[in-house]
Amino acid sequence: ISKDSNLTFSCLQERISTGIKTSSINCHIDENAKLNLKVLNRERSKEDIRVFLNKENSTANISGIVLSNNKDESDVFCKVTHKGKNSKSDQKWRLISAKTSKTAINGKICVNKNAKGSDASFYSKSLLLNRKATSFSKPELEILEDDVKCRHGASFGEINNNILFFMQSRGIKKKDAIILLIHAFINEIGLDIEDNSEFSKNLIDDFFNQINEK
Numbered sequence: 001i002s003k004d005s006n007l008t009f010s011c012l013q014e015r016i017s018t019g020i021k022t023s024s025i026n027c028h029i030d031e032n033a034k035l036n037l038k039v040l041n042r043e044r045s046k047e048d049i050r051v052f053l054n055k056e057n058s059t060a061n062i063s064g065i066v067l068s069n070n071k072d073e074s075d076v077f078c079k080v081t082h083k084g085k086n087s088k089s090d091q092k093w094r095l096i097s098a099k100t101s102k103t104a105i106n107g108k109i110c111v112n113k114n115a116k117g118s119d120a121s122f123y124s125k126s127l128l129l130n131r132k133a134t135s136f137s138k139p140e141l142e143i144l145e146d147d148v149k150c151r152h153g154a155s156f157g158e159i160n161n162n163i164l165f166f167m168q169s170r171g172i173k174k175k176d177a178i179i180l181l182i183h184a185f186i187n188e189i190g191l192d193i194e195d196n197s198e199f200s201k202n203l204i205d206d207f208f209n210q211i212n213e214k
Helices: 161-169 174-187 194-211
Strands: 006-012 021-029 034-041 045-053 059-068 073-082 088-097 102-111 119-128 134-143 149-158
Touching: 006 021, 006 194, 021 034, 021 059, 034 045, 034 073, 034 194, 045 059, 045 088, 059 073, 059 102, 059 194, 073 088, 088 102, 088 134, 088 174, 102 119, 102 149, 119 134, 119 174, 134 149, 161 174, 174 194
Parallel strands: 006 034, 021 045, 034 059, 045 073, 059 088, 073 102, 088 119, 102 134, 119 149
Antiparallel strands: none
């Protein structure tokens, strides 16, 4: 991404039933340039993302949703390397595992020497829809410069039964209540970007329909 430019890029994965999909995204960001990256990763998919903040005041905002169902896996590796001074990166991830599936996010932040004033963050939240479902989140920091700000965190949980009971007491069917709660969980970061909003909604609705299949 060249100097003083802005790029919004969406990588939205549809469901695949056979085989394994692998793909990679590599992005180099120049001075005062900005990347807004949105990712939706589904089952049987492995995504490798590398972002390089090469120059001063370069910025990357990354939001991702990682979904899995049945016995399948959904896996993302995302590394952001800060090379320029006062560069900024922000990663927000939401993972949802249904039935006996597994989701995984490995998010790495590397701040190189002389990248003074860099500001980087990584946060993920995982939602498990079944006691046999699993989710892994591995934030990593590699900091080679003193004058920087770096933050990371990961949390894991299940559907709140108290909230679910309250919604059912108001006449909402259990299945519909769960879908509403999942929507709220996803909408904390969202995938609605310009012309992709309807397409991303259809992909998420397809996941809801799939997890409700017997």
